[in-house]
Amino acid sequence: MSSKPKISIQDLTKVFYKKDNSVTALENISLNIEDGEFVCLVGPSGCGKTTLLRILAGLENQSSGEFTIEPGDEDRPSQSMVFQERGILPWMTVEENVAFGLEMRHLPKAIVKERTAYFLNKVGLGKFAKMYPNELSGGMKQRVSIARAFANDPEILLMDEPFGALDEQNKYILQEELLSIWSETKKTVLFITHSIDEALYLSDRVLLMSAQPGKIVAEMKIDLPRPRKLEDFRSNPEMASKFLAIWRHLQVEVQGSRL
Amino acid sequence: MRDIKDPIETEQQEWKKQQNQNRLKTWLTIFSPVCLLLVWEFLSQSGLIDARFFPPPTAIVSTFIELLTSGELFHHINISLFRIGFGFLLGVIPGILIGLCMGLYAPIRHFISPIIMALMPIPTIALLPIILIIFGIGEVSKVVTIAGSVFFPVVINTVAGVISIDSIYLDVAKNYGASRKDFFLKIALPGSLPVMLEGIQMGQAIALLTIVAAEMMGATSGIGYLIWTSYSAFLLKEMFVGLILISFFGYIFSLLLRGLQRKLVPWR
Ligand SMILES: Nc1ncnc2c1ncn2[C@@H]1O[C@H](COP(=O)(O)OP(=O)(O)O)[C@@H](O)[C@H]1O
Ligand SMILES: [Mg+2]
Numbered sequence A: 001m002s003s004k005p006k007i008s009i010q011d012l013t014k015v016f017y018k019k020d021n022s023v024t025a026l027e028n029i030s031l032n033i034e035d036g037e038f039v040c041l042v043g044p045s046g047c048g049k050t051t052l053l054r055i056l057a058g059l060e061n062q063s064s065g066e067f068t069i070e071p072g073d074e075d076r077p078s079q080s081m082v083f084q085e086r087g088i089l090p091w092m093t094v095e096e097n098v099a100f101g102l103e104m105r106h107l108p109k110a111i112v113k114e115r116t117a118y119f120l121n122k123v124g125l126g127k128f129a130k131m132y133p134n135e136l137s138g139g140m141k142q143r144v145s146i147a148r149a150f151a152n153d154p155e156i157l158l159m160d161e162p163f164g165a166l167d168e169q170n171k172y173i174l175q176e177e178l179l180s181i182w183s184e185t186k187k188t189v190l191f192i193t194h195s196i197d198e199a200l201y202l203s204d205r206v207l208l209m210s211a212q213p214g215k216i217v218a219e220m221k222i223d224l225p226r227p228r229k230l231e232d233f234r235s236n237p238e239m240a241s242k243f244l245a246i247w248r249h250l251q252v253e254v255q256g257s258r259l
Numbered sequence B: 001m002r003d004i005k006d007p008i009e010t011e012q013q014e015w016k017k018q019q020n021q022n023r024l025k026t027w028l029t030i031f032s033p034v035c036l037l038l039v040w041e042f043l044s045q046s047g048l049i050d051a052r053f054f055p056p057p058t059a060i061v062s063t064f065i066e067l068l069t070s071g072e073l074f075h076h077i078n079i080s081l082f083r084i085g086f087g088f089l090l091g092v093i094p095g096i097l098i099g100l101c102m103g104l105y106a107p108i109r110h111f112i113s114p115i116i117m118a119l120m121p122i123p124t125i126a127l128l129p130i131i132l133i134i135f136g137i138g139e140v141s142k143v144v145t146i147a148g149s150v151f152f153p154v155v156i157n158t159v160a161g162v163i164s165i166d167s168i169y170l171d172v173a174k175n176y177g178a179s180r181k182d183f184f185l186k187i188a189l190p191g192s193l194p195v196m197l198e199g200i201q202m203g204q205a206i207a208l209l210t211i212v213a214a215e216m217m218g219a220t221s222g223i224g225y226l227i228w229t230s231y232s233a234f235l236l237k238e239m240f241v242g243l244i245l246i247s248f249f250g251y252i253f254s255l256l257l258r259g260l261q262r263k264l265v266p267w268r
Helices: A049-056 A094-104 A109-122 A138-151 A168-185 A196-202 A230-235 A237-258 B007-045 B057-070 B072-104 B106-119 B124-135 B139-163 B167-175 B180-218 B223-232 B236-264
Strands: A007-018 A021-033 A038-042 A064-069 A079-082 A156-160 A188-193 A205-210 A215-221
Touching: A007 A049, A021 A049, A021 A215, A038 A049, A038 A196, A049 A064, A049 A156, A049 A188, A079 A138, A079 B167, A094 A109, A094 A138, A094 B180, A109 A138, A138 A156, A138 A168, A168 A196, A168 A230, A188 A196, A196 A230, A196 A237, A205 A237, A215 A237, A230 A237, B007 B057, B057 B072, B057 B236, B072 B106, B072 B139, B072 B180, B072 B223, B072 B236, B106 B139, B124 B139, B124 B180, B139 B180, B167 B180, B180 B223, B180 B236, B223 B236
Parallel strands: A038 A188, A038 A205, A079 A156, A156 A188
Antiparallel strands: A007 A021, A007 A064, A205 A215
C-alpha cells in the first residue's frame, strides 16, 4: 500500500454568493481517503454533501482550499461520477450509455466493446443492451449509471445518493451488487447517502457531516469483514449500536439546524 | 351460482374489444373526409348550395383528370414542389445551425435574439415586394420567400430545444470529459432534436401557406398561380383542384416528417 492517500482534501470551503446573501455550504473540510477505501458521507439534507462531491467531480469550483486525487500508474481518468438515475442519456441505448465514458476518451473500438459488454453483464443488463432508457425500470437505469462509471475505469468513483429514489427491495439488491463489483475492482469510492443503514452496510468508514456551514464532525470505522451479507449485517449487534450512535449525532445536528 | 370464467379468456375478450375499438377509430378517421365529400356532392347536386361556387366533388375530379392529361397540372405541381423543396431546405439548415449556436453560446443568443424577435412578427409575404426588388421575379425570389418564413419557427424551436436540455446531461458530459465536438454531436444535437423537429413541422406548414400566397402575387406558374388565375377567370373547378392539391401536399409532408421523426428520435 502506498503511503499517500488517494484523495486528500485540505481546508475546502465553498460559499454560494447571491445578491445580499451568501450561504457557506462547506467550511474548512479536510479529509484523506486511502486507496481502495469505501467511504460514506452521511449528513442531514442541505449540509453540503452534493456540493463537496460536485467539487471533486470538477462540476463546481471551490471558493478556497484544495484537493488532490492521486494519479495511478496507468492512464486513467481521475474520477467518474455515478449520477442519479435520470443522469443516463435518454437518446442513447443502454449499451451506448455504458460505453459513454470510453467513447469520450476515444479508446479503440475493440476495447470499448469488450469493456462495455463486460460491465453490462456484470450488472445483468446484457439482454437489454439495445433498449432505450425509457423502457427500463428505475433500478435498471441505476445499474446503467453504475456500469457506465465502472467501465470508465477511473481512479476514484463518486456517488451521490445513487439509490435514493429506489424502492427498498431494489435498493438492497443494488447495494449487494455494488459491493460485489467494487470488491473485484477495488476502486476508491466516496459515496453520499442520508441513509445510516446504507452507510454502515457499504463502507469501511463513515463520515458524519453537520449543516450550515457544512463540516465533518465525526468519523467511524466499520470493520465488518467482507464480503458482507445483508443477513449478517442485520443481525450484528455492533451495527445496531453504531446505528444508534450515528442516529443520536444526526438528531443533534438536525435539531441544531432548526434553531 | 356464479359461473367461473377462465381469466385468460376474459382478458382475451377484453383485448379483442380494445382491438375492435381501435379499428373503429381508424375507420372513423378515414370515414370523416369521405363523409364530408359525400355531403358536399349531395348538396351541390341537389342545388341546396350553389354549384357555381361549390361544384360537386365528382366534377372537380373530372377537371383534375383533364388538367392532368393536358400536362398543365404537372407543370404547376413541379414548379411549386421545387420552390417548396429548395425554400424549405434554405430555411431549415441555417435555422438549425444558427439555433444550435444561439442555444449553446449565451452571448450569441443575447446578441441575435432581439433581431429575430423583431423580424419574426413580419409576415414574409409582406416583404415580398422588397424581395422581388432584390432578387427579381425569377425563381430565387420565391425560394427566398419560403426560406424566410420557414427559418423562424425552426430557429426558435432549436434554441428552445437546446435550452431545455436537462442540466444533468451537461454535467454527465463534463464529468466524462466530452470534447467540444462530442458535446455538440452527442448531447446538444440529440437533446434538442425533439423540439427542433416540432419547429420543422411548423415550418413545413408555413411553407405551404407562403408558397400559395407568393405564387398568387408574383408568379406565372405554380399551384398558387393556378388557384389565383382560375379564381380570376371564375373557373372554380380548377380553383378547387388547386386548393385540394395544397391540402393533399400538406398531408403528405406531415406524414413524411412524422416518419422522419420516428427514425431520428427512436428513444421517444
Ligand atoms: N447552486 C447553488 N446556489 C446557491 N446555493 C446552493 C447551490 N447549490 C447548493 N446550495 C446551497 O448549499 C447548501 C448545500 O447544498 P447541497 O450540497 O445540495 O446539500 P446536500 O447534498 O447535503 O443536501 C444548501 O443550503 C443549498 O441551498
Ligand atoms: Mg444532495
